[in-house]
Amino acid sequence: MVDRPNRIEIDKDEVRRDLMKLVLTIVELLRQLMERQAIRRVDQGDLTEQEEEDLGTSLMLLAEAMDELTEQFGLTPADLNLDLGPLGPLLPRDR
Amino acid sequence: MSDTLTYVYAIARDVDPAAVAALQGVGGGAVRTLDAGGVLAVVSDVDRGEFEERALEERLEDLEWLAATARAHHHVVDTLGHDHLVAPLALATVYFDDDRVRAVLDEGRATFAAVLDQLSGRAEWGVKVYGRPGGAAAAATQEKPGSGAEYLRRRRQALRETDTALDDARDAAAEVDAAVTTLAAASRSHRLQDATLSGESDPMVLNRAYLVPIDRAADLREVVASLEGHPRIRVELTGPWVPYSFAQAPEGAAP
Numbered sequence: 001m002v003d004r005p006n007r008i009e010i011d012k013d014e015v016r017r018d019l020m021k022l023v024l025t026i027v028e029l030l031r032q033l034m035e036r037q038a039i040r041r042v043d044q045g046d047l048t049e050q051e052e053e054d055l056g057t058s059l060m061l062l063a064e065a066m067d068e069l070t071e072q073f074g075l076t077p078a079d080l081n082l083d084l085g086p087l088g089p090l091l092p093r094d095r
Numbered sequence: 096m097s098d099t100l101t102y103v104y105a106i107a108r109d110v111d112p113a114a115v116a117a118l119q120g121v122g123g124g125a126v127r128t129l130d131a132g133g134v135l136a137v138v139s140d141v142d143r144g145e146f147e148e149r150a151l152e153e154r155l156e157d158l159e160w161l162a163a164t165a166r167a168h169h170h171v172v173d174t175l176g177h178d179h180l181v182a183p184l185a186l187a188t189v190y191f192d193d194d195r196v197r198a199v200l201d202e203g204r205a206t207f208a209a210v211l212d213q214l215s216g217r218a219e220w221g222v223k224v225y226g227r228p229g230g231a232a233a234a235a236t237q238e239k240p241g242s243g244a245e246y247l248r249r250r251r252q253a254l255r256e257t258d259t260a261l262d263d264a265r266d267a268a269a270e271v272d273a274a275v276t277t278l279a280a281a282s283r284s285h286r287l288q289d290a291t292l293s294g295e296s297d298p299m300v301l302n303r304a305y306l307v308p309i310d311r312a313a314d315l316r317e318v319v320a321s322l323e324g325h326p327r328i329r330v331e332l333t334g335p336w337v338p339y340s341f342a343q344a345p346e347g348a349a350p
Contacts, residue, residue, distance in 0.1 A: 035250055035254075036254065038247060039247060039250060039251045039254065042247055042251070043251075049244070052243070052244050052247065053242060053243040053244050054243060055243065055247070056242065056243025056244050056245070056246045056247040057242070057243030057246070058243070059243070059246065059247065059250075060240065060243060060246040092257065
């Protein structure tokens with residue numbers, strides 16, 4: 001540290017994993033928002049049965065894909081969250 | 096000017112000086128009693144350099160020193176509190192010398208007597224209530240939904256339960272508080288601890304201290320035991336404690 005003050009140790013895998021974590025966190029946020037929006041539209045009753053089924057299936061597949069991806073990168077759902085300090089966590093802790 | 100200050104652990108009544116003789120206080124000092132007729136103070140000498148106002152401010156940020164001092168303080172108060180009536184004072188309550196402590200005792204005799212009367216025959220109990228996680232966790236264990244519509248229905252149910260779980264837990268905690276309050280002579284609210292501090296993953300919804308008559312401790316345990324397996328909350332009971340939360344420190348507690 002003393003003789004090479006400008007050098008920072010970079011672990012490529014670590015960077016890749018952290019980047020993936022951030023990307024997945026944002027995707028997860030969008031997924032949850034879409035899910036809530038879909039549920040709201042179903043509650044309002046402005047979707048046909050077929051639309052409802054399609055929407056549900058897409059969201060289900062998306063959730064499965066998310067689970068697989070998270071696992072593949074050795075992450076847990078709890079990792080896909082950001083602590084926003086006084087604002088609390090980005091995503092609800094209990095999804 | 097002497098090089099020691101008088102550290103006060105607790106205000107008490109009817110303590111035989113021999114009962115404290117074996118106790119070791121903060122910094123290893125011998126514990127003594129200062130009698131002011133009716134009420135007495137449990138004290139020991141501490142190093143002036145360590146406890147003088149400016150030095151003390153720095154010391155209180157030294158966690159190791161703080162832990163050692165808190166342990167010694169609690170040891171004295173707890174040992175004595177087992178079979179005596181004591182009103183423990185806050186950590187690091189120090190006076191210039193013994194005479195100053197006697198003067199404070201004289202001046203506030205009525206107040207101290209009232210506090211001791213209030214504590215007599217009663218002990219402090221702590222009740223912490225945590226909310227249990229909502230429906231999302233339970234829904235995850237179910238088998239895969241058969242259709243898209245079914246998936247949406249389940250998610251709606253899970254989200255709704257998660258949203259109401261905390262409210263339900265707060266309501267249930269209020270009921271616990273009401274039930275325990277009927278047994279208690281007094282109660283005092285403590286700050287809710289954040290999940291990161293409490294080391295619990297569930298959110299804390301109640302953190303309160305109750306001053307409960309000793310003969311009602313069994314009732315208290317029963318109330319808490321009856322709440323085991325409550326679907327919304329988990330209740331944690333600790334005690335009996337020396338009544339730290341119910342003893343007011345005398346005013347102007349500075350040397």
